Amino acid sequence: MASVNVKKVFKKYGDVEVVHGIDLEIEDGSFVVLLGPSGCGKSTLLRMIAGLESITSGTVEIAGRRVNDVHPKDRNIAMVFQNYALYAHMKVRDNMSFSLQLAKRPQAEIDEKVAWAAKILNLEPYLDRYPRELSGGQRQRVAMGRAIVRNPAVFLFDEPLSNLDAKLRVQMRTEIKELHERLKTTTVYVTHDQIEAMTMADKIVILRDGVIEQVGTPLEVYDHPTNLFVAEFIGSPAMNLLRGAVVKDGVKVADGTVLPLPAKHKAKAGQKVVYGIRPEHLKPSRKGSKAKVVVVEPTGPEIHIYADLGGQEVCAITDERLVLARDDMIDLSPKLDKIHLFDLESGKALA
Amino acid sequence: MELSRPWQILRDVVAVLVTGLFMFPILWWALTSIKPISAIFDKDRVVFFDFVPTWINYGVTMLGMSRSQLAIDQGIGMGVGGAEAYDSRRSIIDSMVVSVGSTAVTTVIAVLAAYALSRMAFRGRATFLNWVLGQRFMPPIAILIPLVTIYKTAGLRDTDNLYMGYLGLMLIYALINLPIAVLLMKSFFDDVPKDVDEAAMIDGATRIQTFRKVVLPMVKGGVAATAVLCFIFSWTEFLLSLFLTTDIRTVPVKIQTFVTSTGNEWGFIAALGTAAVIPSFIFILLVQRHLVRGLTLGSLKE
Structure with a gap:
């Protein structure tokens, strides 16, 4: 459980600036969606919070601690990737317990946590399977299981549903939201799908070309778009x-x-x-x-x-x-x- | 696409024919190795199967038997001569030591180098890669004379010290194999999405742990394929071995000595040649189940 503070963050790749000074406060326990068309810098911002991308200037704070130079493994975050990034050579059980094993937790605790996560995500029958033996939705759940067993301070989701078919997407949307209701862990979720953003977010952050266009609750941005871009982007x-x-x-x-x-x-x-x-x-x-x-x-x-x-x-x-x-x-x-x-x-x- | 029945049959027939075409030399070699000399050197006709098999050629090359003795025992008097020179047991051991050693050295270095080239951005990475590949363009014979001098000076010749001789051969094979091995391993590492590394790091793994526990197990098949390639090259290499060693006689060099001033010992050449296929064959069998590229399947979307 932690708040995330992004202060005047810039990102440059060589001479190309892709994120132009973003200020964003993410409250403890909230579900924030970063929404924007592709190339708007939303994934870059998420990866800077995760520590997978260096920060050119500005500050990222997690739980009040400046983490600019902190290795991802020491940020106490968990991330779900668009393509799941599961460890193909490990069984579902080992995929989920990998982080706990690295942290050298006692075996009893590991078993308990994995069982707990598997129960929440309905993965109990699949614990001894390999990822290649699972369907897309199940793999997605394993990726989420891997994130929740650690009880991290912040969940980061990078377009986690974009590889699923439409029906499954709607179902997983609800599941992720339920999970958040249950765990109340601060969540930052990146998507280009405005319906996902509307349905899941406590707060939507709409980005374009590396700047924030508007921040607000789903209904605020829908009912009171502050500019043409937001007006056009939200709503279908x-x-x-x-x-x-x-x-x-x-x-x-x-x-x-x-x-x-x-x-x-x-x-x-x-x-x-x-x-x-x-x-x-x-x-x-x-x-x-x-x-x-x-x-x-x-x-x-x-x-x-x-x-x-x-x-x-x-x-x-x-x-x-x-x-x-x-x-x-x-x-x-x-x-x-x-x-x-x-x-x-x-x-x-x-x- | 589902083929119609006649096409399927045609395809199978062609497949069998092509396979037969490629396998025929090996079959012929194996046949030659068990033919008596009279069948090998029949000047009137080509002997296919109507001969009395003999194990003399294997006995002499693989078991170190005396050919004269064997010939006398079997009542064959033709072409008797030579003795110890055909015993190839040492050569097999030499080849084994050098091939396994150089394969191990190459694979370890190639895996580490390829991981770095695949995952880490550093100045001159692309240039380095081209340079690595460029090394392979040079024909070994072009560097042979300086190499012999260098080896002599460095004490890597077996005439000075047998073990240094082994080491020397392993090193030069490793050097020749490295460019291809690095390139091949890099392509295997490139197939593993970077997200997997990142996921592992977020899960709390250091760079080394990420490599050892996550990425390396996912490219096991690639490591096996690379090792097979290096092994086969080292096992069959002739030129460098011929020039850089004297006491150590790897199998290809040994076989060449069977071409003598008094005639070509086709029976022995065939026997050792056939026997030399077996270690590679066993090695490939051992790693075969890892030779499946589909190992990364499942870490990604469909």
């Missing part, structure tokens, strides 16, 4: 973003359509903005902006309507059982209190 289907200029009673987009704005808004008249509305807040209505249907995708609980609005494709979600075909004209109305406005130039939210 993605938020509709329409370029336009602020006029008297709304935002005028390319083809002259005026999209409504709430009475109170922070934009100045004439300001070039991006008008953001999430698909679930854009509904078919009696009277709204005219749109031409392009594709209709029923998902079961709701219908996703992709339509051409003001020269751009937007997505609207409704749970009404509308019967629509391509080229039908519909009216779409946004929920006024759910509209996001971003400055076109800076990309910042106008809140």
